[in-house]
Amino acid sequence: MNFKVSHVALVLIAALCIGLASCTEDLFVTPKVYGRITGKIVDNATKKPLSDVLIKLNPSGRSFQTDTSGNFAFDSLVVGKYTISTEKKGLYNEYVTVEVTEDQNPVVTIYMSEDLKSNRPPTKPTNPIPAVGGAVAGINNVLLSWTASDPDRDTLTYDVYLFKSGGSPTTPYITNFTNDSLIVNNLEYDKTYYWQVVAKDGRESVFSEVWTFTTPKFPSLSYVFTRSTGGNYQIYAANDDNTIVKLTSEGSNWRPIVSPNREQIAFISNRSTSLHIYVINLDGTGLRKITTVPIAGLMALDLSFSWANNGSRIIYPSNNKLYSIATDGTGLTEIARAANGRQYAGCNWNDATKTVVARTTGETVYDNELELIYSSGFKETILTSSRRVGNPVLSIDGGEVLFSMDINEFRNEAGRQIDARIFELYLNDKSLHDLSASATGGSNGLQKPAGSNDLDPRYSPNGQNIIFTNVLNDDASVPSLYVTELNNGRERNKIVTNAEMGYWRQQ
Incomplete structure (x- = not known):
C-alpha cells in the first residue's frame, strides 16, 4: 500500500515539473520593435520645399501629404x-x-524634378494691338495688348521685347509681366517699332510673331525752352501748355538756341561733368558734342552763346576768352579776350554786320558791360551797369541790341533780381528804351506784374516779335514764357507755363 502511494506521487511530481517548464518557456517571448521615418521633399531646380506632395509608404499602405515646409513623417x-x-x-x-532598424530612424530628403512631358505649353500670343504695321497717335501712353492662354490653367507671365528699326531685341522692355496689356512711354517720333511677347507658364516659353507699328512724324512746334524737372534742367518744344515734347533727358541741359536754318538746336549741358555745348536735331535726335574747351563763366545758368557764319560756327565764352568753333568740333579760334579782371558771360553774332555783341562781368553778376566786337577786332563798350544785366542779342539788321536789366538797386550773393525789364538799345544814338514799361494788357489781360522780372528776351526770326520769360521775384515761383509784338502796343501773351530761356523753333 505504501509503495503504490509513492509511485503515484512520483508521477504527479513529474507531471508538475513538465507543466512548470512549459509555463516558463511562454514568459520569455521576444517583443516587436517599432521606429519612424521622417523627411522633406525639395524642388530639384529651386531647392525650395514642396508642399502638397502625396507620400506613399509600402508595405504599410499608409500615405501622407507634405506641409508648407515640405515635411512628412510616418510613426509606429x-x-x-x-x-x-x-x-x-x-x-x-x-x-x-x-x-528602419532597432537603432536607426531614417531621415530622408527627396528631390523632385519637373516632368516636362506632363505640361501643356501656353498658346502662342496673338491679336496684337496696335495691328501689325499700324500707326499710333503719339509717343506716350501707347497701348500694347495681346491674347494668350494656358490649357493647364497655369498662371502666365510675359516678357515683352520692344525695339526700334535697326535696334537690338536682346534686352526685354519688361519681364515677368502679369497682364496681357502694357502702356509704353517716351517713344521717338517717325520711327518703326518692333515688338514681341513671350508667354511663360513657369515651365515652357512660347514666342509670338514679331509685330510692328509706326509713330507719328514730329509735330510742328513753334518754341523751344528750358524747364526745371526733378532738380535738373531739360529742353522741351511746344506750341502751348497742351503740346509739349521733351527733347533731352540726360544730365542738366539749358539755353536752347535754334540754328539759322531752323534745323538744329544747340544748348549747354553738364552731361560730361564740365559744361559743353551740344547740338541735336529739331526732334531731339542726333546728339553730338561741339566744344572742346568748356563753356565757362561766373554763373553757369547765366551763360549764353551764339550761332555764327550762317550756322557753320558757334561763338561762346570761356572765362576771359571768347571762342569760335566749327559745328563739327574743329577749328577752335580765340576771337576776343576780356579786360583784366573781367570774363565773358554771353554773346550774339549778327550775320548782316559781321559783329558780335558780348557781355562781360567783373567780380559779381551786378558788374556788367556790353561791348561790340567788330570783324577787325576793335571793341566798343556800349553799356556799363552796376545792376544785373542779361545777355544781349542783336536785331536782324544789327542796329539794335535787346537785353534785360534790373532797374532796382537790390544786391545779394545769389544775384537776385527785383524788377528786371526788357530794354532795346539803339546803336545809332545809344538811346535806351524800356519795352516792359510801355507794354499794354494783352489778350490774357496782363501787364508786367508788379514784383516780377522780364528775362531772356529774343527776337523772332522775322524781327517783329519778342519771346521772353516772366517770373515773380520771390525766387520760388514758376516762370512762364510770353510773346509780345515789338510794335503795335506790345501785348503780352502767355504761351507756356513752367518754362524759361525760350527761343523760336520756327515761324
Missing part, C-alpha cells in the same frame, strides 16, 4: 525595409527605399 513602423513614393502634378514620381 515595425523595423524593416520600406519604399517611399512621391507624387505631384507636373513633377516626376520619385521612389526611395529606406530601412
Whole structure:
C-alpha cells in the first residue's frame, strides 16, 4: 500500500515539473520593435520645399501629404525595409527605399524634378494691338495688348521685347509681366517699332510673331525752352501748355538756341561733368558734342552763346576768352579776350554786320558791360551797369541790341533780381528804351506784374516779335514764357507755363 502511494506521487511530481517548464518557456517571448521615418521633399531646380506632395509608404499602405515646409513623417513602423513614393502634378514620381532598424530612424530628403512631358505649353500670343504695321497717335501712353492662354490653367507671365528699326531685341522692355496689356512711354517720333511677347507658364516659353507699328512724324512746334524737372534742367518744344515734347533727358541741359536754318538746336549741358555745348536735331535726335574747351563763366545758368557764319560756327565764352568753333568740333579760334579782371558771360553774332555783341562781368553778376566786337577786332563798350544785366542779342539788321536789366538797386550773393525789364538799345544814338514799361494788357489781360522780372528776351526770326520769360521775384515761383509784338502796343501773351530761356523753333 505504501509503495503504490509513492509511485503515484512520483508521477504527479513529474507531471508538475513538465507543466512548470512549459509555463516558463511562454514568459520569455521576444517583443516587436517599432521606429519612424521622417523627411522633406525639395524642388530639384529651386531647392525650395514642396508642399502638397502625396507620400506613399509600402508595405504599410499608409500615405501622407507634405506641409508648407515640405515635411512628412510616418510613426509606429515595425523595423524593416520600406519604399517611399512621391507624387505631384507636373513633377516626376520619385521612389526611395529606406530601412528602419532597432537603432536607426531614417531621415530622408527627396528631390523632385519637373516632368516636362506632363505640361501643356501656353498658346502662342496673338491679336496684337496696335495691328501689325499700324500707326499710333503719339509717343506716350501707347497701348500694347495681346491674347494668350494656358490649357493647364497655369498662371502666365510675359516678357515683352520692344525695339526700334535697326535696334537690338536682346534686352526685354519688361519681364515677368502679369497682364496681357502694357502702356509704353517716351517713344521717338517717325520711327518703326518692333515688338514681341513671350508667354511663360513657369515651365515652357512660347514666342509670338514679331509685330510692328509706326509713330507719328514730329509735330510742328513753334518754341523751344528750358524747364526745371526733378532738380535738373531739360529742353522741351511746344506750341502751348497742351503740346509739349521733351527733347533731352540726360544730365542738366539749358539755353536752347535754334540754328539759322531752323534745323538744329544747340544748348549747354553738364552731361560730361564740365559744361559743353551740344547740338541735336529739331526732334531731339542726333546728339553730338561741339566744344572742346568748356563753356565757362561766373554763373553757369547765366551763360549764353551764339550761332555764327550762317550756322557753320558757334561763338561762346570761356572765362576771359571768347571762342569760335566749327559745328563739327574743329577749328577752335580765340576771337576776343576780356579786360583784366573781367570774363565773358554771353554773346550774339549778327550775320548782316559781321559783329558780335558780348557781355562781360567783373567780380559779381551786378558788374556788367556790353561791348561790340567788330570783324577787325576793335571793341566798343556800349553799356556799363552796376545792376544785373542779361545777355544781349542783336536785331536782324544789327542796329539794335535787346537785353534785360534790373532797374532796382537790390544786391545779394545769389544775384537776385527785383524788377528786371526788357530794354532795346539803339546803336545809332545809344538811346535806351524800356519795352516792359510801355507794354499794354494783352489778350490774357496782363501787364508786367508788379514784383516780377522780364528775362531772356529774343527776337523772332522775322524781327517783329519778342519771346521772353516772366517770373515773380520771390525766387520760388514758376516762370512762364510770353510773346509780345515789338510794335503795335506790345501785348503780352502767355504761351507756356513752367518754362524759361525760350527761343523760336520756327515761324
